[in-house]
Amino acid sequence: MSSLADWLRERSDETLVALLRARPDLATPPPPDTAVLATRIGVRSSTARACEDLDSFTLAALEALVLLDADLAPVRLDDVAGMLGSGITPQQARRAVEKLRQLALAWGDDDALATSPAVREVLPNFPAGLGRRAEQLTEDAAKAALADLDEEEQRLVGKLAAGSPIGRTKDAAKDVPLAQATNPVQRLLAKGLLLRRDAETVELPRQLALAVRGDEPMGEVEPDEPIPDLTESDQSTVDSTAGGEVLELLRHVEELLGAWGEDPPDVLRSGGVGVRDLRRTAKAIDVDENRLGLLVELAVAANLVANSEAAEPQWIPTYQSDTWLASPPEQRWAALAQAWLDLPRLPGLIGARDEKDRLLGPLSEDLRRPLAPKDRRRVLAYLDELPGGFGARPDDAAAVLAWRAPRRGGRLRDDLVRWTLAEATVLGIVALNALTTAGRVLLADGGAEAARAVADALPEPLDHVLVQADLTVVAPGRLEPDLAIEMKLVADVESAGSATVYRISDASVRRALDAGHTADDLHALFRNRSRTPIPQSLTYLIDDVARRHGRLRAGTASAFLRCDDQVLLAEIMAKPESEELELRRIAPTVLVSPLPLADVVETLRAAGFTPVAEGPDGNVIDLRESGRRVRGKTRPAQPAGIARPNAEQLAELVAQLRAGDRAGAARRGSAVSPERGRPSAEATLQLLRDAARERRSVWLGFVDTRGVRSERVVRPVSVGGGVLQGVDTTSEELGHYPLHRIMTVAVVED
Known part of the structure; x- marks a missing residue:
């Protein structure tokens, strides 16, 4: 059985480049040689990350390798195909194993396939729902025992074989002789056909489960992606339908900003918005609470609403919201759509309950999910694969994406698909189950470019009513x-x-x-x-x-009332509200009040009068409140993922791997003694000059400008000016190596 490092050394440069492109975490920092690369491949976290993108069938093939103990001894491809089931052809099994080889999750020839121990660690405790082996039970004995079971025992065994091999029961508390057993659990334990894990847990042995499953040892395995029943609409119909949703969305967000500008809700101590505030707002703008939750998340994500962070904090529209309100509809949509696409939160969780049975509301910290943008794009990318106008229903899309990456999304995997499509429909990115033209542009080029597509989809504005x-x-x-x-x-x-x-x-x-x-x-x-x-x-x-209107004039004295109709002023003075306004007559046609002008006008209107406010110049002024505003926050930068090197960088990295392998395989002769962790300059110069004169290659431990250490074998050409000029024996290219970056050096023996 060849080691992973040896197998990697035999791969072509193109194969290694493809591996590093598929698993970019292996290239950061650049590994100095293949041995280090092989060690990284076997790290649990890297293996788990690679398994996230495996489709259902390839993941089943990996589970088959683990069930065959490929991490302990090499197995044959035919055995993998047999474990996958009689309905799986050798060609299908080879196709899945080849994908695993491309990711270095498996290696070796068809007759000697192997996996790393980390693979067993990242897979479920019971791959394919199969438990441990019973030491004293052979497969033939299991088949014979299965035929002798009574109806109750067969029903219990069948239930454990179809799902998890673990069962909970109080009948496992103690050993009971077969003659005294009173139930199927006790009888199976006495026969050795169940394994006792603890006083309340039993486990079905793998041999018995395989006997029940027959020709399908791993249960039903789907080798191909499910084919959904696609919906079909004309692309123009999809876009025009989305245009109506866009206008509805913008109207609701505008009303939300108006409502919270006049009466902002308080920020809860745990973050978020209170239930009563949400219900009041939902009633004010006439939307259901689920839609309002999404609107609130969008408004905050787009920096249209922010926490005032005052002594008694409130959710208040920002100054940026005024710019948004004054912008054309397509630009307003682009800001909301881009904010949603990058939103590291799950609005779909609003209304659910956490582990402590607490209700999850909008803007709650419990809604934060850093991987949400990636999952959101993955769902939309599937619709982007379909021809224009074609779409998939949420359940069908969830089934396809579950087959493509069953390990992604956890327990919310299918819900994420449905939530994403529902939210995208509200935003006009999806309509009639299909991706809109603007949605495709949004995924490819961002919100600014997508705004143009939305402008084309919106109905022409009308100049009449x-x-x-x-x-x-x-x-x-x-x-x-x-x-x-x-x-x-x-x-x-x-x-x-x-x-x-x-x-x-x-x-x-x-x-x-x-x-x-x-x-x-x-x-x-x-x-x-x-x-x-x-x-x-x-x-x-x-x-x-x-x-x-305007017969009664209000001004500031703090405020005054003037009217040519003295009878009307007398009527006002006779009202009980006059005492509240502290009105007094200073002239036959003028009354004054120490209260603010707005309060005077509002109180008189409530009393049934129709005063109008006027400014110092006598012109009518508008006393309507424009709504409160706060300064918004700068949107935090999205956390950077693992940097993906380009093709040229990957080729260079593979060349360094080859150089490191060559340097590691070189026999070393005389070496420079290190001083405080590195060789002395004098000794390094002398050794390099001798090697250049004698035309002998040297082994260098070298640190580049990025601080990455590598090893290579170099043929010195000249040494001077603090630089070694030499030919890399792997690439046969002349390189320059500053002496202060050489950490170790030794002569290569012939």
């Missing part, structure tokens, strides 16, 4: 930005969707007048923007509100 006789206004699609702003000011949203319905009321018209519009402005707005005739009721409403 439809005014109805019942004082509602219908926007049959997305409105132009300036028109949308005007409509939000003069009317309230009654229902939203592909078409938005606004409701005009006294309060909404007064809001527009408070903001500085006149009655003529509002008449002109509806006259110029409505494709339907203006109902007389709307004209009367605007004129009636405008006639009453």
